[in-house]
Amino acid sequence: MGDLTSQDLAMNSPPGIADIHAAAIRLSGLIVETPLIESPELNKRFGARILFKPETLQRTGSFKFRGAYNKLSSLTEEERSRGVVAFSSGNHAQGVAASAAMFGVKAVIAMPTDAPAMKVGNVRKMGAEVVPFDRFRDDRMAVVRPYMDRGMVLVPPFDDPAIIAGQGTIGLELMAQAKALGVSLDAIVIPCGGGGLSSGISIAVKDASPDTAVWAVEPEHFDDTCRSLAKGARVSIEPGHTSICDALLTAEPGAMTFEINRRNLAGGIAVSDKAAAQAMRDAMAHLKLVVEPGGSVGLAALSSGEIELSGKCVAVVLSGGNVDFATYAEIMAAA
Amino acid sequence: MGDLTSQDLAMNSPPGIADIHAAAIRLSGLIVETPLIESPELNKRFGARILFKPETLQRTGSFKFRGAYNKLSSLTEEERSRGVVAFSSGNHAQGVAASAAMFGVKAVIAMPTDAPAMKVGNVRKMGAEVVPFDRFRDDRMAVVRPYMDRGMVLVPPFDDPAIIAGQGTIGLELMAQAKALGVSLDAIVIPCGGGGLSSGISIAVKDASPDTAVWAVEPEHFDDTCRSLAKGARVSIEPGHTSICDALLTAEPGAMTFEINRRNLAGGIAVSDKAAAQAMRDAMAHLKLVVEPGGSVGLAALSSGEIELSGKCVAVVLSGGNVDFATYAEIMAAA
Structure with missing residues (x-):
């Protein structure tokens, strides 16, 4: 304690x-x-x-920008400077990518391979790196873990x-x-x-x-x-x-x-x-x-x-x- | 004069x-x-x-509701009671039909036969009578003239x-x-x-x-x-x-x-x-x-x-x- x-x-x-x-x-x-x-x-x-x-x-x-931006705001400057990582089928991904761009920090987003092309394209256009994963087979936490291990901060989708x-x-x-x-x-x-x-x-x-x-x-x-x-x-x-x-x-x-x-x-x-x-x-x-x-x-x-x-x-x-x-x-x- | x-x-x-x-x-x-x-x-x-x-x-x-409603508002109660008539490919038609319904007066709308079905359907749903005409062959004023002769007031589309x-x-x-x-x-x-x-x-x-x-x-x-x-x-x-x-x-x-x-x-x-x-x-x-x-x-x-x-x-x-x-x-x- x-x-x-x-x-x-x-x-x-x-x-x-x-x-x-x-x-x-x-x-x-x-x-x-x-x-x-x-x-x-x-x-x-x-x-x-x-x-x-x-x-x-x-x-x-x-709506996802609201939560993502609020989360990035709640981080310390040091935390943000390490970059952020998230997993999302696309809307949270865009919210995190847009927020990260506004704060000028790096973002890595794990997205399922069957995510809508528009969502994936928008995330890339906002400057985030997209890491594809299989929605049915891959453990999404295992996909983002290496980035967290490097110090990047996880921006969870909801919890x-x-x-x-x-x-x-x-x-x-x-x-x-x-x-x-x-x-x-x-x-x-x-x-x-x-x-x-x-x-x-x-x-x-x-x-x-x-x-x-x-x-x-x-x-x-x-x-x-x-x-x-x-x-x-x-x-x-x-x-x-x-x-x-x-x-x-x-x-x-x-x-x-x-x-x-x-x-x-x-x-x-x-x-x-x-x-x-x-x-x-x-x-x-x-x-x-x-x-x-x-x-x-x-x-x-x-x-x-x-x-x-x-x-x-x-x-x-x-x-x-x-x-x-x-x-x-x-x-x-x-x- | x-x-x-x-x-x-x-x-x-x-x-x-x-x-x-x-x-x-x-x-x-x-x-x-x-x-x-x-x-x-x-x-x-x-x-x-x-x-x-x-x-x-x-x-x-x-936007057409703005002009149509303002026009109907500018008529006297006696004029409105005679009903209104208009010609339109569909948006002015809907504006007039909605305004007429709000004033509780009759509306007749001449619409071209090639008008979008959604526009024609919406006009009918709002209670107006639709009179079809041929956009290329018919004189639209000739189509509405009989209704004006019966006393209905023309709501022009723009002029x-x-x-x-x-x-x-x-x-x-x-x-x-x-x-x-x-x-x-x-x-x-x-x-x-x-x-x-x-x-x-x-x-x-x-x-x-x-x-x-x-x-x-x-x-x-x-x-x-x-x-x-x-x-x-x-x-x-x-x-x-x-x-x-x-x-x-x-x-x-x-x-x-x-x-x-x-x-x-x-x-x-x-x-x-x-x-x-x-x-x-x-x-x-x-x-x-x-x-x-x-x-x-x-x-x-x-x-x-x-x-x-x-x-x-x-x-x-x-x-x-x-x-x-x-x-x-x-x-x-x-x-």
Whole structure:
């Protein structure tokens, strides 16, 4: 115990609302305060007022920049000077690459070989080194370990208080924007991979509005948070499945993110690839927004029947828009 | 002259900045104040700071709601009760249909048979009656004349002071948003069909910042405003051409819009369909915005070499995002 530093303690404590406010100050002027967008047509379809928070319009095309930049800010100058390393299917990768470029430090990102070409290309354009790995066969920690051994600092994708606090700034914005519109939110629906986005937002939302229901949405067969919430303990999904939602293919919730989500979430919802593709088309036609498969699952969940919508006001986070032309064209053409 | 009413005089006078401020008050709370969006990648490519004004996110998916609603507001209750009639390839149609629905009055819209299915479908969904006509063979005024004879009020697509003033509210927003960012705009680049959008915005921009250059952008072969500006008088394009930019296929500038544009515009630029399609892909990849062909020509014009960009701050209006799935998929797949 005598060896435990304040940094170690901070690393192991989940963030609170004060950490999210501090992150918002660090990110101010660097992030896009994404607007709330709604569609009369979708409001009519769902019999509700649906307010979309398009993090597709965020720097790097997804919410991930918020957490990554906040994490890099929380490092000492000496730590940053050693460079940073991360593993990610692409959105966290871009968030880390952009943040590292802004701090002028080296970044190495391990990315699965089947990551969308646009995501890999963007990471390289921002000056980071990409190390490919096999999503199904390789241990991603083993891939990044040699870089950590050389002193580079790991920027985890979700299970980290600074990452969670950064993503939580979306919750602060959402609550302020809803207030400015004069509405109170009955529910907030959030795409979920490892749970960093939902846990961060839930802290900010529950602080301002304890009665607002917070939902996490996952792809079918990758519904580890759904199952863990139902069981009250972390469980992993069975391997062997695939999904078009490349950003959400995590096997189990984070320890810290799940502790927060267990306290704050109303529940989890799993949606099919077919429903995600339909939500991408709905976003194209009614919101004029390009949303990637994983980014669209919150909108897809509105059709699941699991969230009470009639007469309610519900916010939906569209978490990312980084999708290859060919994939997007195929999904649009299937209308 | 004794028969000239104040309404006739108003109809014949171009709007001024006071009319645009009045329109902004009427539209307040009904329109989306569209945000400014930028892309580090596009900024780097053009060596400039490019601020996009996405009217794709506007109610009905294009800027046209602003002018249409302002026009309907300017009618007397008795006039509105007779219903409204318009002709449009689709965006003005949706603006008029949405405005008529909000006022609870009947709307009849003449639309070309080759209008995008999404535009026709949206107009019908909003409760308006669609009367098809042949873009190449029919006289559109002859199509709407019977409805006007029955007392319905024509809502012209561009050559009308209330329409121009409504579109001009974009200029007010742009200047206020640029000021809030602490930047001054060197140029503003605007898609142009009949000139209602560019003339309206130019009034607001020149009032606040006389040195800001305002550019109109048209599709190749439909560059009537370009040619008219060069000649100093209204000229028509030669018939027989087509373009993917269905929203911008006007044969000649409006009388009133051209009078304003002649005073206020730096010039006109014509872009190819190929350049418009590339701009749609750039908007998809870097802005995550769905932009229709005609809505993308301002972005396309940045690559024309006709606008000085190096080190400048330039606003680009993305005027609409109503494009059919099949067309959009085809253009995305051509990347």
